[in-house]
Amino acid sequence: MKAEMIMDAIGYLDEELLLDYDHLDGTEKKKKYFVYIGWAAAAACLCLVITLAAFQLFGRNGGEGGTLAKKETPAPGRTEAPYSTESSRPTEPAASGKPQTEIPSPVTGSPAPLIVPESRPQNPQTEGPGIQDRNPDSERIPQPTGTIGTQAPATEAPEPTPPQTDHPSYATAQPTQKPDWESMWTTFVAMIRPEMGGGLDGYPMAGRPTEYPGSRPGDVTNESVPTETPDELVSEEYFMQNSNWSFTLNYGSGLYVVRNGPLADAEPDQPLGMMPLHIRETEVKHLNFTRMVQVYTVKNIAKEAALAIQIDPWNYYLVYNLSYQPKDMASFMQDLCLRKTVQMLGIEFPDAENPRYFSDNDKNWDVLYAYDGAVLESFDEAYSHCSVRIELTSSVYGFSGMTVSLYSDGYVKWQMLGKIFFFRTDPALAEQLKALYENAY
Amino acid sequence: MMQDEAIVELYWQRDERAINETEMKYGKYLLKIAENILLNREDSQECVNDTYLKAWNLMPPNRPGVLSVFLKRITRFVSIDKFRRRNTSRQKASEYTIALEELRECEYAEDSMDAHVDQMYVTECIRRYLNTLPMEKKNIFVGRYFYMDSVKDIAGKMHLSESNVKVQLYRMRQDLKAYLMKEGGIEL
The missing domain is CATH 1.10.10.10 (Winged helix-like DNA-binding domain superfamily/Winged helix DNA-binding domain)
Known part of the structure; x- marks a missing residue:
């Protein structure tokens, strides 16, 4: 299979497959920028919130850190919690000059304020002084003054007593407040959420089906372009005439089949709607599939006899009703509009010693219309004798060289619509008509 | 801009304004498709004009449900046809060739x-x-x-x-x- 064939086949894809992309245009690109702007705004807000939160948190910590540096040498009477963590540090100065709670040093028994980072428990006995070099906060860790025993665990630390604000050592000290994590988080989320929501709504998420107002994929009609077909473009005609393939259409109670290539002169008239065309290849690969096609009536031809379909965008094809049964030859000629659609090339009399051939189209039809009362009837032509043969051609029905045969026993044989019709009239009338023919020329 | 249904109706009434309305509404899109295939402005414009002519000949009996797809499909076929008829040795790498x-x-x-x-x-x-x-x-x-x-x-x-x-x-x-x-x- 060649790439050109695939490319051509893509050209025949249904409208419903093409609609979605067809609705994408330049405006979508502009929307993209708005989406980016929205995301940028959301990111800016997020950064602002984080900065504010960080300032609120670490700004105070920094200030406190400044005081902590001073607290390494606490003021007289200043009480320090044994572990200087945010949650356990006393926030108020002591009410009096004497500490209310003291952790005695294991060696000296004097109060030894310890400021230990939460994540790194200090064990000077094992780590020794070298830890100070590695720990950036080492200057905040007071050196043990003797043999160090086990430190008091944090859970054993006594609750700090609310200090007195009028203590002179804290007269200039900044009061520290416990950070309100819950309220900060609530504020943070409240600021983030609208931006985040808006950004997600505007962002084209992968896999999300795009809907376009006004597009109705299931409610479109097939299009078709019946023009001359470049040989290198389309090989539908070959396809249709390939004996391995059959095309059938059900309309009303009739089963319509495709017999010929694209219409040359027949004119599609009124659209009848989209209908399934059943396509089968049963000889080689046993392929079987269905394709929706637009169905039309054909100008001057009864829809009970034949219809036109569009298999590809460029061509119409005639489909003949296999179950078409005209009442008599008059209705047959009327349904198929034979006088307009079929040309008589000539009349031949096989019985004559010198077969004669006439090609007056109008006169030939006049003669044939004398049979209009003949009724449709089955007939075994093997035992009958053909007295008149009329050669026909039709660009509408797509045949050439077919014949109408008149038999001496009153039958008329038509080869039309892919099958044979026999009409019977009175043998006497047949003889009269034969004589009429012969005399007419 | 005129609605598609109205434009199709103009075609059915054999009103030549249908061509103008089609060109106003879809001309640049059709030209883009033709240029993607042919990579030549003049040839592309010629294909677009052929598209209008074919659309004129096809409606009626056609009454396309989606006029834009109908026209673009014609342009695509006409342009590919023209592309293949040109001397292939001199063709540049258009989007079609790629x-x-x-x-x-x-x-x-x-x-x-x-x-x-x-x-x-x-x-x-x-x-x-x-x-x-x-x-x-x-x-x-x-x-x-x-x-x-x-x-x-x-x-x-x-x-x-x-x-x-x-x-x-x-x-x-x-x-x-x-x-x-x-x-x-x-x-x-």
């Missing part, structure tokens, strides 16, 4: 599918294959191989990166080849 070269990855030997199988069946297979894809992939495929848009244009329309579009197209070509080979001998 897309065609890409589709060569989907080619395979004839014996894997009956030689008689042609466009209608291939169309049916491609249609079925596309219906298995999510909307985004389907649109990328259609944009590239029906409308002949460049990868850059598709990426812009689909809000994707060019590399993402290229990767998806490559994978779809591989999948399509496998799908065509598989479906070639199986009753659908």
Whole structure:
């Protein structure tokens, strides 16, 4: 299979497959920028919130850190919690000059304020002084003054007593407040959420089906372009005439089949709607599939006899009703509009010693219309004798060289619509008509 | 801008304003498709004019449901036809030629599918294959191989990166080849 064939086949894809992309245009690109702007705004807000939160948190910590540096040498009477963590540090100065709670040093028994980072428990006995070099906060860790025993665990630390604000050592000290994590988080989320929501709504998420107002994929009609077909473009005609393939259409109670290539002169008239065309290849690969096609009536031809379909965008094809049964030859000629659609090339009399051939189209039809009362009837032509043969051609029905045969026993044989019709009239009338023919020329 | 139904009605009434309205509404889109195929402004404009003429001849009896797709399909066929009639040795690499070269990855030997199988069946297979894809992939495929848009244009329309579009197209070509080979001998 060649790439050109695939490319051509893509050209025949249904409208419903093409609609979605067809609705994408330049405006979508502009929307993209708005989406980016929205995301940028959301990111800016997020950064602002984080900065504010960080300032609120670490700004105070920094200030406190400044005081902590001073607290390494606490003021007289200043009480320090044994572990200087945010949650356990006393926030108020002591009410009096004497500490209310003291952790005695294991060696000296004097109060030894310890400021230990939460994540790194200090064990000077094992780590020794070298830890100070590695720990950036080492200057905040007071050196043990003797043999160090086990430190008091944090859970054993006594609750700090609310200090007195009028203590002179804290007269200039900044009061520290416990950070309100819950309220900060609530504020943070409240600021983030609208931006985040808006950004997600505007962002084209992968896999999300795009809907376009006004597009109705299931409610479109097939299009078709019946023009001359470049040989290198389309090989539908070959396809249709390939004996391995059959095309059938059900309309009303009739089963319509495709017999010929694209219409040359027949004119599609009124659209009848989209209908399934059943396509089968049963000889080689046993392929079987269905394709929706637009169905039309054909100008001057009864829809009970034949219809036109569009298999590809460029061509119409005639489909003949296999179950078409005209009442008599008059209705047959009327349904198929034979006088307009079929040309008589000539009349031949096989019985004559010198077969004669006439090609007056109008006169030939006049003669044939004398049979209009003949009724449709089955007939075994093997035992009958053909007295008149009329050669026909039709660009509408797509045949050439077919014949109408008149038999001496009153039958008329038509080869039309892919099958044979026999009409019977009175043998006497047949003889009269034969004589009429012969005399007419 | 006139609505599509009104434009089609003008065609049916044999009103020549239909051509002007069509050109006003869809002229630039049709020209874009033709240029993607032909890479030549004058030839493309000629194809667009041929599109108007064919549309005029086709309506009636046609009454297309989606006029834009109807016109673009005509332009695509007319432009490809013109492309193939030109001297191929002098052709520059238009989006059509690039897309065609890409589709060569989907080619395979004839014996894997009956030689008689042609466009209608291939169309049916491609249609079925596309219906298995999510909307985004389907649109990328259609944009590239029906409308002949460049990868850059598709990426812009689909809000994707060019590399993402290229990767998806490559994978779809591989999948399509496998799908065509598989479906070639199986009753659908």
